[in-house]
Amino acid sequence: MIYNYPQNIYFHWGESKNTGEHATELGGRRALIVTDKGVRQVGLLDDICTSLDAAKIAYTVFDGVQPNPTDLNVADGLNLYHSEGCDIVIAVGGGSPMDAAKGIILMTKHPGIIKEYFTGEPNRRPITGAVPPFMAVPTTSGTGSEVSRGGIISDTQENRKRVISSKHLLPKTVILDPSLTETMPPQLTAYTGLDALSHNVEAIAVDAYAPICDAFAKTGIELIHRSLFKAYSDGSDRGARRDMMYASSLGAMAFQKGLGVVHSLAHQLSPQIGVPHGAACGIMLPYAIRYNLQAESTIPKYSEVAQQLGAAPGGQRAMAYQAPQLVERLLEQLGVPKTLKDWNVTEEDIEIMAKNAMLDHCHPRNPRPCTEEAMTRFYRDAQ
Numbered sequence: 001m002i003y004n005y006p007q008n009i010y011f012h013w014g015e016s017k018n019t020g021e022h023a024t025e026l027g028g029r030r031a032l033i034v035t036d037k038g039v040r041q042v043g044l045l046d047d048i049c050t051s052l053d054a055a056k057i058a059y060t061v062f063d064g065v066q067p068n069p070t071d072l073n074v075a076d077g078l079n080l081y082h083s084e085g086c087d088i089v090i091a092v093g094g095g096s097p098m099d100a101a102k103g104i105i106l107m108t109k110h111p112g113i114i115k116e117y118f119t120g121e122p123n124r125r126p127i128t129g130a131v132p133p134f135m136a137v138p139t140t141s142g143t144g145s146e147v148s149r150g151g152i153i154s155d156t157q158e159n160r161k162r163v164i165s166s167k168h169l170l171p172k173t174v175i176l177d178p179s180l181t182e183t184m185p186p187q188l189t190a191y192t193g194l195d196a197l198s199h200n201v202e203a204i205a206v207d208a209y210a211p212i213c214d215a216f217a218k219t220g221i222e223l224i225h226r227s228l229f230k231a232y233s234d235g236s237d238r239g240a241r242r243d244m245m246y247a248s249s250l251g252a253m254a255f256q257k258g259l260g261v262v263h264s265l266a267h268q269l270s271p272q273i274g275v276p277h278g279a280a281c282g283i284m285l286p287y288a289i290r291y292n293l294q295a296e297s298t299i300p301k302y303s304e305v306a307q308q309l310g311a312a313p314g315g316q317r318a319m320a321y322q323a324p325q326l327v328e329r330l331l332e333q334l335g336v337p338k339t340l341k342d343w344n345v346t347e348e349d350i351e352i353m354a355k356n357a358m359l360d361h362c363h364p365r366n367p368r369p370c371t372e373e374a375m376t377r378f379y380r381d382a383q
């Protein structure tokens with residue numbers, strides 16, 4: 001097992017106002033800011049740009065990243081990086097801009113096309129350290145992409161999500177500034193928080209010896225139990241926003257150990273069906289826990305999860321079996337449906353999604369093996 005974490009993680013309320021200083025530390029003179037239109041419109045770039053001006057770092061904003069970033073978004077950002085003579089990339093936003101930025105830094109100096117670097121591609125080309133300095137400034141608390149080695153990029157030719165992954169794609173500097181999440185609306189707070197919860201819960205359940213990841217995940221779940229509903233019901237609760245940003249990063253640091261079937265199922269529900277990623281994870285999580293509870297190895301792990309989620313005290317098995325209900329209780333509190341009814345999933349959709357879920361890179365680490373039949377049953381049960 002190899003662990004890779006970013007070199008510098010700054011965690012402080014208002015820290016994004018020091019972006020220019022941190023970019024200077026990395027030797028940047030001309031930055032490509034990778035973001036999306038929503039982030040730009042709500043003014044989350046303002047303080048960052050002001051600090052770059054103060055540090056005399058020129059910048060160009062690429063705001064063309066789509067909600068599920070594609071190989072074409074990467075190509076557009078890359079063109080701008082080269083035409084503007086940039087030497088540093090700063091991703092600002094949720095998982096999509098951060099993942100797209102990973103694609104952009106990868107392709108600045110690596111030969112060929114991005115498809116040749118996708119995980120699982122036959123004769124995949126190696127990803128080396130030939131990348132420009134990269135900083136990440138998350139504006140949501142869910143994906144944890146700022147501390148993860150991987151990025152998800154949609155292949156527009158094959159119309160499926162693919163992965164690029166390497167320690168070289170980790171940002172050199174991460175700025176965790178919870179003030180940037182203060183304006184997140186309640187529904188987005190709920191969805192992204194459920195993504196973070198799924199990362200922590202899936203990571204802890206993976207059968208692998210990685211106590212550091214388990215410790216991260218345990219703390220992440222504890223923070224989410226303490227603060228997700230608070231952040232959802234009062235966005236200006238600074239303590240809750242702070243906890244959620246930390247929990248999000250912990251989740252992604254924990255899932256270096258692996259994820260599980262929840263993510264394989266969720267990756268098919270967005271964008272194809274239109275279920276936001278975090279909602280898809282939250283909805284599928286209780287079904288996955290019930291399925292996994294049949295594997296004995298998960299009992300102590302879900303007992304831990306349940307304990308962090310506020311379970312009634314009891315024996316290990318009794319505690320573990322409370323875990324799915326506790327997740328469902330959280331979904332209710334957050335106004336998130338417990339089924340996929342709102343999205344009108346058809347039998348034909350299920351057939352295609354179950355096949356594609358089997359091709360996904362996450363479920364091989366699930367503590368109980370999954371078949372196409374099991375995938376089909378998950379989707380049907382969640383109808």
Ligand SMILES: [Fe+2]
Pocket residue numbers: 143195198199263277281
């Ligand atoms: Fe996720």
